[in-house]
Amino acid sequence: MNYEKNLSIGKVLLGILTTSIFVFLVIPTILAVPMSFTETRYLAFPPEGFSMQWHQQFFTDRRWIEPTIFSLKLASITTVVCLVIGTMASLALVRGVLPGKRVLHLFFLSPMMVPLIVTAFAVYGMFANFRLIGTLTGMVVAHTIIGVPYAILVITANLYRFDTTLELAARNLGASAFKTFMHVTFPLIKPGIIAAGVFCFIESLDELVLVLFLIGTTKLTLPLRMFSEIEFRITPTVAAASTVFIIAAIGTIIALSFIERKEKKIGLKE
């Protein structure tokens, strides 16, 4: 048939385009890996010599380990809180009745639009009043404020194009609102939630400005550590840290895909 042929040419072009984009996405990241094994004390490409010292330093130096653990803890908790609060708010925005919905929607998204330095400067006093400066809780609150816009933006997009007949069916069959959400809605917007979760996690992990103001005097986060390291020289330890994260990320994604495949086997996905 005529349109079959167009289909394959189109598909080939699409394939070529997307492959080149994938390569574009991956190259700078992949550069970080060999750079972390260089013998020199500065970033060099191609790397000169081979040395594990930067990786060693990253894993053994307390001044790298502590910030890393703190950052991971902070990011994980922030992500969970953002997803829960964000999903609830998204549901209210898309399916609920609220006074001044458009304005409210913009308001929820506004932390993304106000320059971080201004936000940090403004909220410092309030955080000090609540004794939140220098605490994990305080940082979670701060990162949630700027993370929720990410969650809302993605999840509302998923909810707008949502086929509600499945939900209606479940409710008509007697399921409670909560159960319907957990077993019907939630699985269907999962791609959105996972995307939102990734954004929140990374945003917290990479965040520097709010941390500068609110971290207090005894703790450090990973980006803060990297930044002061970079002030004086660009050491390969930073590249080593990145390499570690890359490997961890790849591992997590592969693990998640295995779990998803298991779900498919059990027959829950079509």
Added chain:
Amino acid sequence: MTRTPFFRCLWIHLLIGLFVVTLAPMSGLDNALAERDHIVVQTWGGKLGEAQQKAFFDPFAAETGIKVIGVEAGVSVGGKLAAMQRSNNIEWDITTGEYQSYNQKYYDNGFFTEIDYSVVTDTQNLVAGSTQKWGVAQYLEGVCLVYNTKVFPEGRQPKSYADFFDVEKFPGPRAMHNWGGPSDNLAIALMADGVAPDDVMPIDFDRAFKMMDKIKPHVKVWYTSGAQLVQALLDEEVVMAISTDGRAKSAISMGAPIKIVWNQSFYYLAYNTVVKNSPMTAAAMKLLNFCNRPEQQAVFTQVIGYTGANKKAVQYLPESLQKEQSTHPANIDRVFNFMMIKNAEWAVDNIEMIDEKWNSWIAR
């Protein structure tokens, strides 16, 4: 729950686990408002912070029993100081490493306490300009011309700022800073045009920008961080640069083929200050006095390379390092304190106007 797959249970367990983990750290509160018994010093982190810890904080703690912790916070210092005063939540007791123009501004905005010179007494050997109302200088940060020795071999070497601006005789890409406080760039432009250092202020903008226009197309790297400069020198991205002596020495130690020109070199003083309303003011003053000790300053220099403000500190350094210090008798008359040229306060008083003019020029 018999039909619920393993995965869904896992989610719930993860959620519960994470919430438990959240509650646990609540006990580790770091309350800045509580009475503290240690001094908190804002440092610029990295190797500089290490040097200060080794040369000053640890020995001070050993001698007096008062613990000193350094906080890596070289970014957003002004904003943080302002935020702290606004909410009366003073996290830092001392700030370090900042130049006079910024410190003056901070002091005028009420961020610093006046130095108690009845406690900070060992100041007689400090370089001129070290003792200010709001701070005591701890080290010098020099500004100098550097060039690539491979591109400019013996006999064809640039020797002055005029050479830096001479693109016919010394062609090639250059680097200059764009990290704020552009009055020294403009001053260098004027000096290259033959103006004596003492006649540079107030800046003749037309004359200065005319010189800068000549060189603008040749400035490849407008560096905003020291590391960026060092990387550019290492990668040989530029053949000449206006650099700080610390970064130049750092690049040289990492193998960059560059040489420092001492002619017309000047320096800034980096000061220690005491934050207003700090609960540890008295102890802070003692620490500031401790930082004046020449032996300690020598330790500092050996770690990070910057020259200490105490002229006697040079004597405590090994022979090989002595000649490189601005305070070495051989060098001390060749270099000058930028803030001590005539009318230097003009630059401080007009910092916003200079910034705006510079930004407008450079952004086009």
Added chain:
Amino acid sequence: MKLFERESINHYSMLQSLLLAGPLLLLLGIFYLYPLLSLFPESLMKEGHFSWEHYQHFFREPLYPFILLRTIRIAVYVTVICFLLGYPVAYFLANIRRQQLATLLMICVLLPFFTSILVRSYAWIVIFQTKGLINNLLISLGLIENPLSILYTETAVIIGMVHIMMPFMILPIYSVLKNLDRNLLRAARNLGASAAKAFIKVTFPLSLPGVGAGVMFTFILSLGFFITPALLGGPKTLMISTLIEQQINRLLNWDFAGAISVVLLLTTIVVVAIFDKIVGLDKIYKE
């Protein structure tokens, strides 16, 4: 009372909506809105009394509107490029059958994300610099004689920013496309529409919420960006966020900085509203 009524069994009454949105409202209200409302009025004051001075300063001095427009321009370039490149990728990802390939490609999309921004920017420096990868490649292939000066130009900044923003464009579109009802597409094809027409008339409009989210992300985040422009570009790519940062940290003018932020915020809202209107997203939101 309207409080307890709901549109249908699937929707929430006002009470339920308030309860759902409550936590966020509370959090933002106390820790965000109130502090900002204590700061922004200072932009309308000069030396204790009401004054438009700061806003006047912004518009009077050509530097500031110039930088604002440049920031918007760069953000628009980045958004458009990300959209043109990102949509095909999202489409491709959403339609792959083979699980392993999908996982691998997803890794490719997320990989840059997991690399710290500082490291990524330095990787681009390595690629773009005079003796960097691109120049070495082109010279060794004999395509050019002298090395290209890519680093410290606007081009480098745009490429660097596109690289960082791509996942923000790809993932929202992907998540919406993944959930599309295939039957709608099949129906269109069975009714005789060509592949292209089916896409234009059915798939694309249905993916609009994802597109809207992706565009918003990319545009808004690009406006606030300053790390990558600082490292990869020169002063020619001075962005408005850098100016604001200078005002707060170096010049200690938080009132002027507040004014600039308000102008930026209002501009963002206006641009976003115009975009919504043009693309027709506001009809979707009305639902």
